[in-house]
Amino acid sequence: MTVVTVGLGERSYPVVIEPGLLARAGGHLAPLARGRRMVIVADGNVGPHLATLQAALSGAGVATEAVTTRAGEGAKSWASLERLCDRLLELGVERGDHIVALGGGVVGDLVGFAAAILKRSCGFVQVPTTLLAQVDSSVGGKTGINARAGKNLIGAFHQPALVLIDPDVLDTLPPRELRAGYAEVVKYGLIDDPDFFGWCEANGAALLAGDKAAQVHAIAHSVAAKARIVAADERETTGVRALLNLGHTFGHALEAEAGYDGSLLHGEAVAAGMALAFRYSVRRGLCPAEDAERVAAHLRVSDLPDGLRGVTASGERLVEHMRHDKKASGGVLPFLLARGIGRTFLDRSVDLADIARFLDEEPR
Numbered sequence: 001m002t003v004v005t006v007g008l009g010e011r012s013y014p015v016v017i018e019p020g021l022l023a024r025a026g027g028h029l030a031p032l033a034r035g036r037r038m039v040i041v042a043d044g045n046v047g048p049h050l051a052t053l054q055a056a057l058s059g060a061g062v063a064t065e066a067v068t069t070r071a072g073e074g075a076k077s078w079a080s081l082e083r084l085c086d087r088l089l090e091l092g093v094e095r096g097d098h099i100v101a102l103g104g105g106v107v108g109d110l111v112g113f114a115a116a117i118l119k120r121s122c123g124f125v126q127v128p129t130t131l132l133a134q135v136d137s138s139v140g141g142k143t144g145i146n147a148r149a150g151k152n153l154i155g156a157f158h159q160p161a162l163v164l165i166d167p168d169v170l171d172t173l174p175p176r177e178l179r180a181g182y183a184e185v186v187k188y189g190l191i192d193d194p195d196f197f198g199w200c201e202a203n204g205a206a207l208l209a210g211d212k213a214a215q216v217h218a219i220a221h222s223v224a225a226k227a228r229i230v231a232a233d234e235r236e237t238t239g240v241r242a243l244l245n246l247g248h249t250f251g252h253a254l255e256a257e258a259g260y261d262g263s264l265l266h267g268e269a270v271a272a273g274m275a276l277a278f279r280y281s282v283r284r285g286l287c288p289a290e291d292a293e294r295v296a297a298h299l300r301v302s303d304l305p306d307g308l309r310g311v312t313a314s315g316e317r318l319v320e321h322m323r324h325d326k327k328a329s330g331g332v333l334p335f336l337l338a339r340g341i342g343r344t345f346l347d348r349s350v351d352l353a354d355i356a357r358f359l360d361e362e363p364r
């Protein structure tokens with residue numbers, strides 16, 4: 001068992017990582033239930049894992065109630081949030097209760113946000129079931145939904161009380177979802193850890209083929225990296241946490257353009273966005289071209305997008321989406337650029353007209 005602590009003073013919490021953990025989750029969750037029934041929110045695709053978790057809780061003497069949300073990015077919406085909050089109120093959830101989010105990043109972001117606002121904040125626990133949620137979204141307390149104007153524009157920072165990660169649940173995840181989550185794993189190497197990017201180049205194929213040791217290593221390494229960054233800048237105010245946004249300004253624009261309909265997954269958009277950030281850094285004379293090519297090559301070999309192939313939107317249209325980015329301040333949109341692999345930094349001097357030209361010149 002690996003335990004990583006997210007160190008946030010009185011809001012610190014453990015992230016427990018262990019194959020088979022779901023069936024043993026009762027012992028971890030019973031203290032948070034405090035003798036009350038626990039509500040578990042899951043989407044319809046994680047039925048077998050929901051059954052395992054309910055059995056584990058029952059074995060620990062905790063009664064459960066399951067609430068099902070619709071699967072997919074479309075569930076990060078006002079309509080789903082309203083339905084979920086109404087159901088949680090019907091079930092009599094109290095401030096001192098801990099709602100359990102069982103699922104991918106969509107369930108985690110939605111349930112975390114519902115927990116943040118229900119009765120002006122109640123507790124929650126993340127039990128992530130996708131690679132993306134295990135390495136990224138379950139840790140750090142960013143919660144929220146999408147708005148008409150763009151991705152994650154409505155939300156709150158609200159930390160979970162506990163994160164339970166069982167890498168075995170990845171065995172039922174569709175391969176495309178595993179690959180999308182892997183993009184966020186690669187991100188940690190590109191941000192500030194070139195050795196870990198090298199590890200990804202050597203072990204990514206095994207991880208994607210289901211090698212449990214590779215998956216466990218990637219999850220533990222990613223969670224530790226994210227915990228360090230979140231502890232240093234919980235609310236993204238100093239620029240440290242913004243590093244986790246590598247590839248996301250481009251990526252969120254691509255997701256908005258695709259319409260959150262499942263045709264482009266978040267991790268796929270982030271992969272494309274990271275390749276674009278590296279190539280734009282080369283264009284600006286900041287990054288060696290070999291590094292950008294090495295990044296793109298690893299994404300390609302992992303069957304992830306490495307740019308704009310198939311995207312028809314103009315550069316200016318994509319830039320219009322980017323203007324809603326939450327990092328924008330005083331009309332300036334800081335971009336995550338790179339001086340090389342593992343040398344990402346926040347650049348405040350990017351000209352959006354130049355980004356539009358760059359995107360128009362990218363191969364489609």
Ligand SMILES: NC(=O)c1ccc[n+]([C@@H]2O[C@H](COP(=O)([O-])OP(=O)(O)OC[C@H]3O[C@@H](n4cnc5c(N)ncnc54)[C@H](O)[C@@H]3O)[C@@H](O)[C@H]2O)c1
Nearest residue numbers: 045071072104105106129130132136137142169172173266
């Ligand atoms: N809060 C954060 O810090 C943060 C970080 C990264 C991403 N995100 C958000 O996370 C979301 C993407 O999350 P995701 O990639 O997990 O997508 P997701 O939650 O939509 O899950 C992907 C698909 O896999 C299914 N699924 C989940 N677990 C499964 C399992 N074990 N077996 C079979 N099917 C399973 C789901 O039902 C869904 O259809 C995006 O909305 C993104 O913005 C948030």
Ligand SMILES: O=C(O)C(=O)C[C@@H](O)[C@H](O)[C@H](O)COP(=O)(O)O
Nearest residue numbers: 136140142151152241244245248326
């Ligand atoms: O935790 C963070 O901070 C991140 O930026 C992680 C990202 O992978 C994630 O997609 C996050 O939801 C993006 O946040 P946003 O603030 O750009 O909406």
Ligand SMILES: [Zn+2]
Nearest residue numbers: 184248266270
């Ligand atoms: Zn992301």
